[in-house]
Amino acid sequence: EIVLTQSPATLSLSPGERATLSCRASQSVSSYIAWHQQKPGQPPRLLIYAASSRATGIPARFSGSGSGTDFTLTISSLEPEDFAVYYCQQRYNWPITFGQGTRLEIK
Amino acid sequence: EVQLVEFGGGLVQPGGSLRLSCEASAFTFSNHWMGWVRKAPGKGLEWVADIKNDGSDTYYVDSVKGRFTISRDNAKNSLYLQMNSLRVEDTAEYYCARDNGRHYDFWGQGTLVTVSS
Numbered sequence: 001e002i003v004l005t006q007s008p009a010t011l012s013l014s015p016g017e018r019a020t021l022s023c024r025a026s027q028s029v030s031s032y033i034a035w036h037q038q039k040p041g042q043p044p045r046l047l048i049y050a051a052s053s054r055a056t057g058i059p060a061r062f063s064g065s066g067s068g069t070d071f072t073l074t075i076s077s078l079e080p081e082d083f084a085v086y087y088c089q090q091r092y093n094w095p096i097t098f099g100q101g102t103r104l105e106i107k
Numbered sequence: 108e109v110q111l112v113e114f115g116g117g118l119v120q121p122g123g124s125l126r127l128s129c130e131a132s133a134f135t136f137s138n139h140w141m142g143w144v145r146k147a148p149g150k151g152l153e154w155v156a157d158i159k160n161d162g163s164d165t166y167y168v169d170s171v172k173g174r175f176t177i178s179r180d181n182a183k184n185s186l187y188l189q190m191n192s193l194r195v196e197d198t199a200e201y202y203c204a205r206d207n208g209r210h211y212d213f214w215g216q217g218t219l220v221t222v223s224s
Binding site: 032034037038043044045046049050055085087089091092094095096097098099100101 | 142144146151152153154157166168169202203204206208209211212213214215216217
C-alpha cells in the first residue's frame with residue numbers, strides 16, 4: 001500500500017498570505033497525484049490532477065508541483081474561501097489512498 | 108454539468124445491512140470507472156471500493172472485503188454499494204465519485220450512514 005503523508009497537519013495563515021502544503025508518498029507515484037479541497041458540510045472538490053494540472057474552474061492562485069514521491073500544493077494569495085481541509089490522493093497502485101489531510105485555518 | 112446523487116443512507120444496527128445508490132447524469136456513465144469514498148466523523152477521506160466501467164473488475168479496501176459489494180447498472184446510469192455485517196466503525200458520510208483512471212474528478216453530495224444500537 002502506498003502511504004501518503006501530508007504536512008503540516010494544520011496550517012494557520014492570514015488572508016493574502018502564501019500557503020504551501022506538502023504530500024509525500026512512501027514510494028514513487030510518478031506524477032499521479034491529485035489534490036482535493038473539502039469544506040465543512042460539503043463534498044470534496046478536485047483542485048489539481050497529474051500533480052500540476054488545474055481542474056476546470058479552479059482559480060490560478062492554486063498550483064501543484066512535484067513528481068516521484070514529493071508533491072506540493074501552493075495557494076499564492078489566500079482568499080477567505082480557501083480555508084478548508086486539503087487531501088492528496090493517489091491512484092497509481094491499488095489500493096487507492098488519501099493523505100490524512102492538512103487543515104488550513106485562519107490565523 | 109456532471110451530477111452524482113446518492114441515496115440510501117440511514118440508521119442501522121450493528122450487523123445490519125444497507126444498500127446505497129448513486130444516480131449519474133450529464134456524462135456517458137458506461138465509459139467511466141466509479142468509486143465510493145467515505146469520511147468518518149473527525150477523520151479523513153478513506154477509499155472504499157471501485158468498479159471498472161463495464162463492471163468486470165472490482166477493488167475494495169481490506170476493511171470491507173467480504174462485507175461490501177460494489178456494482179453498477181449502466182442501463183440505469185446507477186452505481187450501488189451493498190453493505191452487509193455493518194460495524195460501528197462503518198459510520199461515515201459515503202460519497203460516490205467518478206474515477207477517470209488516475210483520480211476522482213467529480214463527487215456526489217454524500218449520504219450519511221450511521222451504525223448504532
